[in-house]
Amino acid sequence: MPSPEWLIERGIGETRAVLVDDGRIIEARIIRDGDVPAGTVLTAQLKSTGRNAVAIADGQEYLLPKGAPGVTEGARLNIEVTREALGGSEPWKRPLARKTDLPPRPAPTLQGRDLQFPAASDELESAGWSDLLDEARSGLIGFPGGELRVSLTPAMTLIDVDGALPPAELAVAGARAAAAAIRRHGIGGSIGIDLPTVASKTARLAAAEAVDEMLPKPFERTAVNGFGFLQIVRPRTHASLLELASDSALFEAAALYRWAAREVGSIRIVAHPAVVAVLERNPTLLDRLSMQVGGVITLRADASIAISAGHAERP
Template identity: 55%
Template sequence: MAEWLVERGIGEDRAALIEDGAIVEARIRPHDDLAPGTVIRARLARRIPPRNQGIAVWDGGEALLSPLPRGVTEGASLSIEITRPAISERGKPKRALARPSEEAPRPAPALADTLDGPVRLLDWREGDALEAAGWSELLEEAASGSIAFVGGTAHITMTPAMTLIDIDGEGAPGDLAVSGAAAAARAVRRLDISGSIGIDLPTVADKAVRQAAGEAIDAALPQPFERTAVNGFGFVQIIRRRSRLSLMELYAHDSLLSHARALLRIAERSKGAGERTLHAHPHIVHAIESRESWAIELSQRIGAPIALRADPALAISSGHVQARFP
């Protein structure tokens, strides 16, 4: 039976749906993000009546407010509920989305409380159940956007308009279209991709094969979502409700902090005794130093001092941990 494993890490919470020993769906929620469900006090900075929207601002952030609350004038204070965090896309950042609320300020529900199905909370001192299910491989997929499957590769690229998945392989076009459609749908679920998604499959003239490719998507991706038929050029579009950042968005738009948090996860599970030295690219070291509480929490968890050593020869994703006494 499928089960959600949930882990409260340093700087982020993690969840993975495990089925037959593998991760089929995953989520990462950074602690410093305004997660959906958060209610805060804000000020209505601008009304946009033609769109029934407004701009709400608060110390350190702003959101596109919809619908526009009646009777609230510009400059007035009000409560708003975050429905989607901000997305810092390159060249075209998107504001957070919010709606008016009658509730008092409160944090978002815990990640574990937002999941459907059985949930098991993990303790970092126990065996690494997430890693046993392939957590490191999942993060590599999120960072690289390249996912191999039998007979081909799915290359995932994010654009301001949509997430594009290109299916490439050397098999017969019909077979690759069907297997590639299933692989793309599994990747969408596994990496928590939402919004507008375009999948470019091999061009297939046979309508029955195109229909089979569409059915492969339906079988691999749970509802709710909408999709078009696979057209004669092998293109199909999927729409999923967008309420949080996908794993790929975290690594594309928040790469340094994402890799830094991943290194802290490795460090708290490192073997040995005594001081732990985290060897990492200078940018990763700076990211950890900029969040002083992270190193403090790591030291408390493992019961040992922490040292950071910058190594320009290391790739952003190649940090490692060394204990003073193996």
């Protein structure tokens, strides 16, 4: 059986990377053009000192949770980005960085097999790309015998497990499915999993072990308590797919670029007005799409269609 492989698709407005195992996406990452990836080292200017110091690099403010010891306000310093701007439902959360002695450098590049874009054979779609986006949009993720409902809150990502299996069996299956979803959607930070309440300590231990089996390190977790709650803490270096999808207009605009790029000749993009507004704010990306398809791109707003129902048609 072939080993898991990273596939990288450099599209219009974003780069998509997926880890595929046995023909299925088990991990995914979207990097939007213009985002500064974690691991990037920048030269910045210290805007404010103290416990939560702030530095500015290329017009972007970075919060330095550990401060900048030895650096005076207004002085220059090098910083390493430790968490990208989250955007989505938490646009007010600035990216995080730390003071470093390293010289300026880009973040480590994604390693994997670069895909032609667009290509006659859509390997991402064959591995379940559309299903992955639907999960991110809805927060609903099915598994044999049950369903996960993923909710974003300011404090943590919550995953509720429900289904028709017996409680002890559902707890284990749900914990396994939740761990797989956490990895697949790149969920980091504090995560709570609400499993069925089971009296059996053996079943609660089996549910916790299912998380350990499915979720790669590093992470920390609690035991499953008597109410069926398990908490996980993972590194959070970027927004999850669900967080990206919470900014629905921007998310759907990126999805439209991907599908429209497969057309040939002049096309008209029909989309919800909120999505059209995003497209209109990015004429450079529309120009790239025009060059890709070899024709003129026009837009038509249609308030009667769902925000995820945009499509390309012949003018």
